[in-house]
Amino acid sequence: MSFLREVPVYDIGTDTWSLQPLNSGSPAPTHPLAQFCTVVGSTSSGSHHEIFVYGGWDNDNGDPLSDVSILTVPSFTWVKADGVERAGASRQGHVCVTPYPNQMIAIGGTAKSGLSRSTNRTVDVYNLNELNWTSVYDPYILSGL
Known part of the structure; x- marks a missing residue:
């Protein structure tokens, strides 16, 4: 699980790659992950960024x-987002997009239903600022327009 302990970083100024060790005291995901999705959230100043890893x-x-x-x-x-594990919200092989800076929309993938896998037909919206889920998509509310 080295990708959870270090990440490749590309320096556009020098056109080189390096491995950045992650903070050893932080609670890295405990599972070896595959088929997850990621989105990036940034502060308005661009000084701080967060990579959200969902499902898998x-x-x-x-x-x-x-x-x-x-x-x-x-x-x-x-950082582990507290209280976001929900029954029926597990996904693998899904896609996540960020149509607005404060939301992640998860689409498709498969989930576990009883003892078998099933296609996930729901679209879920995750608020990147409040760290919570909603099943309602309203671009005027979520985008702050």
């Missing part, structure tokens, strides 16, 4: 996950 496939037991983890930049610290 737990390689240890094969179950889709519903948790959200956040990698903060430039401190390179993992």
